[in-house]
Amino acid sequence: xxxxxxxxxxxxxxxxxxxxxxxxxxxxxxxxxxxxxxxxxxxxxxxxxxxxxxxxxxxxxxxx
Amino acid sequence: xxxxxxxxxxxxxxxxxxxxxxxxxxxxxxxxxxxxxxxxxxxxxxxxxxxxxxxxxxxxxxxxxxxxxxxxxxxxxxxxxxxxxxxxxxxxxxxxxxxxxxxxxxxxxxxxxxxxxxxxxxxxxxxxxxxxxxxxxxxxxxxxxxxxxxxxxxxxxxxxxxxxxxxxxxxxxxxxxxxxxxxxxxxxxxxxxxxxxxxxxxxxxxxxxxxxxxxxxxxxxxxxxxxxxxxxxxxxxxxxxxxxxxxxxxxxxxxxxxxxxxxxxxxxxxxxxxxxxxxxxxxxxxxxxxxxxxxxxxxxxxxxxxxxxxxxxxxxxxxxxxxxxxxxxxxxxxxxxxxxxxxxxxxxxxxxxxxxxxxxxxxxxxxxxxxxxxxxxxxxxxxxxxxxxxxxxxxxxxxxxxxxxxxxxxxxxxxxxxxxxxxxxxxxxxxxxxxxxxxxxxxxxxxxxxxxxxxxxxxxxxxxxxxxxxxxxxxxxxxxxxxxxxxxxxxxxxxxxxxxxxxxxxxxxxxxxxxxxxxxxxxxxxxxxxxxxxx
Numbered sequence: 363x364x365x366x367x368x369x370x371x372x373x374x375x376x377x378x379x380x381x382x383x384x385x386x387x388x389x390x391x392x393x394x395x396x397x398x399x400x401x402x403x404x405x406x407x408x409x410x411x412x413x414x415x416x417x418x419x420x421x422x423x424x425x426x
Numbered sequence: 427x428x429x430x431x432x433x434x435x436x437x438x439x440x441x442x443x444x445x446x447x448x449x450x451x452x453x454x455x456x457x458x459x460x461x462x463x464x465x466x467x468x469x470x471x472x473x474x475x476x477x478x479x480x481x482x483x484x485x486x487x488x489x490x491x492x493x494x495x496x497x498x499x500x501x502x503x504x505x506x507x508x509x510x511x512x513x514x515x516x517x518x519x520x521x522x523x524x525x526x527x528x529x530x531x532x533x534x535x536x537x538x539x540x541x542x543x544x545x546x547x548x549x550x551x552x553x554x555x556x557x558x559x560x561x562x563x564x565x566x567x568x569x570x571x572x573x574x575x576x577x578x579x580x581x582x583x584x585x586x587x588x589x590x591x592x593x594x595x596x597x598x599x600x601x602x603x604x605x606x607x608x609x610x611x612x613x614x615x616x617x618x619x620x621x622x623x624x625x626x627x628x629x630x631x632x633x634x635x636x637x638x639x640x641x642x643x644x645x646x647x648x649x650x651x652x653x654x655x656x657x658x659x660x661x662x663x664x665x666x667x668x669x670x671x672x673x674x675x676x677x678x679x680x681x682x683x684x685x686x687x688x689x690x691x692x693x694x695x696x697x698x699x700x701x702x703x704x705x706x707x708x709x710x711x712x713x714x715x716x717x718x719x720x721x722x723x724x725x726x727x728x729x730x731x732x733x734x735x736x737x738x739x740x741x742x743x744x745x746x747x748x749x750x751x752x753x754x755x756x757x758x759x760x761x762x763x764x765x766x767x768x769x770x771x772x773x774x775x776x777x778x779x780x781x782x783x784x785x786x787x788x789x790x791x792x793x794x795x796x797x798x799x800x801x802x803x804x805x806x807x808x809x810x811x812x813x814x815x816x817x818x819x820x821x822x823x824x825x826x827x828x829x830x831x832x833x834x835x836x837x838x839x840x841x842x843x844x845x846x847x848x849x850x851x852x853x854x855x856x857x858x859x860x861x862x863x864x865x866x867x868x869x870x871x872x873x874x875x876x877x878x879x880x881x882x883x884x885x886x887x888x889x890x891x892x893x894x895x896x897x898x899x900x901x902x903x904x905x906x907x908x909x910x911x912x913x914x915x916x917x918x919x920x921x922x923x924x925x926x927x928x929x930x931x932x933x934x935x936x937x938x939x940x941x942x943x944x945x946x947x948x949x950x951x952x953x954x955x956x957x958x959x960x961x
């Protein structure tokens with residue numbers, strides 16, 4: 363599965379918002395936030411086949 | 427070969443012996459922005475006095491990446507072709523993570539432009555060319571080196587200055603004072619105006635090395651190479667660029683806890699360069715250590731004192747938005763100030779310079795701050811996201827779009843500006859013109875050389891363009907005899923502008939209105955609006 367760009371012109375603004383959301387959080391809080399984000403984004407995607415593909419793709423070449 | 431920094435001659439100014447008449451415009455600072463401003467105004471018949479506290483061009487390469495839009499503006503000023511001939515043309519950038527390439531981009535895949543996406547050319551050459559050009563206007567541009575402004579007062583309808591020279595001080599008056607005195611602007615200091623924005627903690631080392639062997643290895647065509655976590659340097663990032671005269675620019679991120687004075691020494695720098703270029707011999711031409719900053723003045727127009735370039739806004743360098751942003755300031759201000767001084771527009775038109783260039787500065791600051799943040803993660807979670815973007819980029823196009831080693835300078839779109847009349851078109855109002863190759867009676871031509879510098883109507887549709895005072899006309903594939911017509915010989919104009927619309931370009935080449943038909947009333951209304959008329 364190759365993930366094509368869907369953010370277009372908004373890529374930098376999205377990335378800035380993501381990093382800003384983590385600003386000032388402890389590492390534990392950042393973990394919590396990431397877990398919440400994954401769950402909410404998964405619900406928004408709402409397609410189990412696609413989510414399974416994403417899991418498999420993200421697990422590829424995971425560093426030790 | 428090292429650049430020959432020959433000093434410019436100083437001549438005692440007339441003001442030392444007798445009072446000078448009030449000048450129209452005084453420009454403070456003879457860097458690229460101040461000199462470009464003087465040439466732009468001279469092209470419109472406006473005389474200027476240019477004051478500089480120094481008498482050589484800038485030492486060190488400083489601004490080196492000149493974007494296509496800046497080259498097109500410099501073409502109008504008369505030095506574009508000289509810059510292109512001397513500069514190193516490049517359009518491909520490669521991003522590396524550790525030793526591996528993760529993403530390469532081509533900034534100008536299409537043909538049909540007079541100028542490339544970018545050239546690299548040391549700032550001292552640009553200043554030298556501008557000074558040569560300014561000297562061609564000896565009756566309009568009064569260049570005064572070793573003339574340091576030590577005080578100024580805005581008197582409402584003019585500005586009074588006190589200027590210091592090797593032969594003593596003298597007073598000067600001008601209707602407008604343009605502050606092009608750089609990032610450390612003494613004008614700004616005197617007026618106690620703050621630059622607001624973000625300062626980054628990281629120190630960056632910037633080095634120019636001269637060497638015969640190319641550090642790009644077998645790559646014959648110069649490119650822009652950027653490394654995240656480079657294998658040859660313990661810091662977070664490194665950048666490599668080629669300049670003319672076999673000089674290479676190397677930027678290395680040093681981290682927040684380094685002593686800038688200690689780092690900018692031959693003893694410290696040589697091993698860092700050897701780690702990149704190997705055993706090839708090199709000479710260090712210039713080096714500097716600095717911190718990045720993205721900040722701007724709240725306003726660029728303060729009654730009769732107007733700020734342009736780094737005196738108004740500073741950005742971090744990855745993205746080439748400092749020098750290029752300043753040249754666009756000049757392009758925006760030149761025609762407006764000339765119209766005001768000629769009595770053809772109200773001084774209120776200058777407020778649109780503030781509006782448009784503050785917006786542009788914010789866009790430049792946003793882009794350069796995003797790039798700087800991406801290359802200098804401040805927390806472990808930010809570093810984690812950054813590294814995973816780089817890891818995913820090899821396989822996934824979406825992640826390549828998130829990699830940010832500098833979003834390279836693009837002309838600002840002025841769509842929200844009060845001077846524009848909105849309307850749909852392939853190139854909608856607010857955009858800077860896009861070049862196209864044309865063929866005229868005298869042979870090959872370019873749209874940018876024909877349509878810049880004056881209000882101009884351009885169309886490729888079959889309706890004749892009306893004759894309106896103050897507006898030039900250009901027909902594309904038309905057979906009119908009362909205005910210049912060109913053939914769209916390579917089809918680029920029609921591909922970029924279509925055939926359905928009539929475009930009205932401002933003197934700075936931005937589209938200010940589009941029309942379906944040559945409706946004189948609508949064109950006159952849009953023209954007046956672009957000149958600052960409030961109705």
